[in-house]
Structures are given as C-alpha cells and as structure tokens.
Amino acid sequence: MPARYILHMFTPSAQMSPFDINMAVDAGYDVVVPYCDVSAAEIRGLTQDAIFSRGPKGVKATGIFIGGRNVMLASDMLETARAAMVPPFEVSVMADPSGSYTTAAALVACVERQLQRAHDTSFAGKRVLVLGGTGTVGRIAGVLAAGLGAEVSLGHHAKLASAEAAAAETGQRFGCVLAGADASTPEARRAALAGADIVLAASVAGVQVVSEAERAAAAQLLVAADVNAVPPEGIAGVGVMDDGKQLPEGRGVGIGALAIGNVKYQVEHRLLRSMREGDKAVYLGFREAFAMAREVIAEKDGQ
The missing domain is CATH 3.40.50.10280 (Methylene-tetrahydromethanopterin dehydrogenase, N-terminal domain)
Structure with a gap:
C-alpha cells in the first residue's frame, strides 16, 4: 500500500x-x-x-x-x-510566513512583466518605493527588487526611524542594500513618490496608502502595484482586477491585488506539489518562489 x-x-x-x-x-x-x-x-x-x-x-x-x-x-x-x-x-x-514569500514573489514578477511589456525596461536602476515596507510582504518584495538591480526604499506609515531599522535589518539578513523612507504624512509620501519609478503597496488590508492626489503627483511612475484586495484600494485608481491598465495620468500602469493573487495562488500550489511529487528533497524559500512566479507568468504569456 x-x-x-x-x-x-x-x-x-x-x-x-x-x-x-x-x-x-x-x-x-x-x-x-x-x-x-x-x-x-x-x-x-x-x-x-x-x-x-x-x-x-x-x-x-x-x-x-x-x-x-x-x-x-x-x-x-x-x-x-x-x-x-x-x-x-x-x-x-x-x-512561506503569512504568505509573504509567495505573495512578494508574485508581486515582483508581475511588475517585472509590466516593465517589459509597457516600457521595454527592467528593474535595473529603477527607484522602487515599498509602502507597508516594514511588513512581511514589503520586506521580501524589497529584497527581490534589490536583487534585480533596483534602488529600494521601505516606507513606514508612522516613523522614518522604523523604516530605516527595518531596511537595515532586512538588508543585512538577506545580503542586499535597502533604504528607509518617510511615509508618515501626505507631504512625506508626495516627496517619496516624486522620485519613484515603481511603487509597491504592501500595507495591511483595507488601508489606502496612496491617495488619488498623491498618485497623480508621482510624475515619473512606470508601475503602481497593490496587493490589498479589501476596499478601499491601497493605491487609489488601481482596481483589484487591473493587470497593466493605464493610470489616469502619465505613462504608468497599474496592477491590482487579484491579478497578483492569481499568480501567488499558482506559485504556492505548484511549490507544494513539487515537494510531494519530486524524487529528491527540495528547500523552498522566497527565491524559489520568485523563480516559480516567473515560470507561471511565462506560461501565461505563452513564452
């Protein structure tokens, strides 16, 4: 048997x-x-x-x-x-603590896809602002983006010191350079967004971290991505089903929580199955999750 x-x-x-x-x-x-x-x-x-x-x-x-x-x-x-x-x-x-490894992997892979499709570019040299950056998904998304050559700042809703501490701790643990960003006031967020090419919203569910006015003022945004599926949207104007939808202003495109979540679900499912079906033991963390997310997206695009 x-x-x-x-x-x-x-x-x-x-x-x-x-x-x-x-x-x-x-x-x-x-x-x-x-x-x-x-x-x-x-x-x-x-x-x-x-x-x-x-x-x-x-x-x-x-x-x-x-x-x-x-x-x-x-x-x-x-x-x-x-x-x-x-x-x-x-x-x-x-x-996969709190689903953060698979969610962050899906988030960064989806953004990578839209950078290529909408702008014919990559993460390399881009300035990335992660709002909710001291949380589980935000930290790992920051590490993955930094690994792709981006300049990453983790934003905290209350204190710059908390953002800087999380950036230093996470960067030291995973071998990358992360910075802290002040996101405690509308003025601080506007300043941080003004220099961002990519914004990742990874805050708690049901909390809006970028208002419509703040998003509209982010003149150089290429991609705005949000993992929050609970109303209101984490980034105003980015719907949960959006997958490369043009933002109302500028050249940027939006990616919503359900577009990211569909990839996250497939990543976790495939990794769990790979443990059960393989002949050899495997050890799966966020880097393996990111590789799987890229595979899922490549299949989606028929590559």
Missing part, C-alpha cells in the same frame, strides 16, 4: 493559517498536521522526529511547511530544518 502523504506544518504563531492548510489539502496532501507556538529551538527535534519514523522510502511522502509572521525567523527555521536532515532520511521543506 502506498504511503500516505503527510505535511507537518510548523508555526511560531498561536495558529496555523487556514489559507495554507486549504492550499496543502488542495495540493494533494492526505494528512495535514499543524504545530503551533513552535520555537526556533524546537525545529531540529521536530524535523528529526518527522524523518526517522517512515524509513528512507517513506520520507518521500513527508513534507514540512514553515509559517508564522516573521520573515527572518521563517528563513532561519528553514535553514535549521535543512541542517537537521540525515541523508537518506531527508524531506522537502517550504517556508
């Missing part, structure tokens, strides 16, 4: 995300087990409990998912789980 597919889901939070549980079941896992309030110190022991009980063949039907709300902690937990493997007892591991 074939071994049943088991996914052990570890989170440092009080609850595992129902979204990720649904995704795991839809990706074909037979048994999905959440473990809550898991500390970093427990990952090694839990990983080895998972790998040694099913034999070298049974581990191919076992996987580990790491959730939570801290992008640095999730990355550390992924590396701890990898180091805990004892080949041939080795299982696949995926990290």
Whole structure:
C-alpha cells in the first residue's frame, strides 16, 4: 500500500493559517498536521522526529511547511530544518510566513512583466518605493527588487526611524542594500513618490496608502502595484482586477491585488506539489518562489 502523504506544518504563531492548510489539502496532501507556538529551538527535534519514523522510502511522502509572521525567523527555521536532515532520511521543506514569500514573489514578477511589456525596461536602476515596507510582504518584495538591480526604499506609515531599522535589518539578513523612507504624512509620501519609478503597496488590508492626489503627483511612475484586495484600494485608481491598465495620468500602469493573487495562488500550489511529487528533497524559500512566479507568468504569456 502506498504511503500516505503527510505535511507537518510548523508555526511560531498561536495558529496555523487556514489559507495554507486549504492550499496543502488542495495540493494533494492526505494528512495535514499543524504545530503551533513552535520555537526556533524546537525545529531540529521536530524535523528529526518527522524523518526517522517512515524509513528512507517513506520520507518521500513527508513534507514540512514553515509559517508564522516573521520573515527572518521563517528563513532561519528553514535553514535549521535543512541542517537537521540525515541523508537518506531527508524531506522537502517550504517556508512561506503569512504568505509573504509567495505573495512578494508574485508581486515582483508581475511588475517585472509590466516593465517589459509597457516600457521595454527592467528593474535595473529603477527607484522602487515599498509602502507597508516594514511588513512581511514589503520586506521580501524589497529584497527581490534589490536583487534585480533596483534602488529600494521601505516606507513606514508612522516613523522614518522604523523604516530605516527595518531596511537595515532586512538588508543585512538577506545580503542586499535597502533604504528607509518617510511615509508618515501626505507631504512625506508626495516627496517619496516624486522620485519613484515603481511603487509597491504592501500595507495591511483595507488601508489606502496612496491617495488619488498623491498618485497623480508621482510624475515619473512606470508601475503602481497593490496587493490589498479589501476596499478601499491601497493605491487609489488601481482596481483589484487591473493587470497593466493605464493610470489616469502619465505613462504608468497599474496592477491590482487579484491579478497578483492569481499568480501567488499558482506559485504556492505548484511549490507544494513539487515537494510531494519530486524524487529528491527540495528547500523552498522566497527565491524559489520568485523563480516559480516567473515560470507561471511565462506560461501565461505563452513564452
């Protein structure tokens, strides 16, 4: 009888995300087990409990998912789980805290697509402003954009010092250069937007971070992208279904939350399936998610 597919889901939070549980079941896992309030110190022991009980063949039907709300902690937990493997007892591991890795991957890949389609250019040398940049999605989107050659600033709604601290912490952890930006007042946002080629809205749901007047004043915008699907839109004038729709002024185009979310869903689904279907263990973080997002978009465009 074939071994049943088991996914052990570890989170440092009080609850595992129902979204990720649904995704795991839809990706074909037979048994999905959440473990809550898991500390970093427990990952090694839990990983080895998972790998040694099913034999070298049974581990191919076992996987580990790491959730939570801290992008640095999730990355550390992924590396701890990898180091805990004892080949041939080795299982696949995926990290996606608060969906941030797959969402940020989809966001940046969608923007990359529109830069090419609408403007025949890339992220290289562009100035990127991430509003909600100290959150989970914003930090990882900033890291990915910086990796593509952009000059990235993370904006904070209240304090410049908080933005600068998040930029320094995130850049040091993931090996890139990020700056902080003041987004605490309409005047500060206007100043930050005035120098931006790309604005990414990654704030909490239901909060508008760019007003119509602020967007209209951003004269050199090429792309405005928003991951907020809960009204009001995070960037005024960018609808949830927009996928390269021309902004009311200038040359810029907008990308809405559902256009990004469709790619995010496919990325998470495919990564979860790749863990279950592959012959070798894989370790999946935000860089692997970005590679998958590019693949999804290339298929969408028939490339």
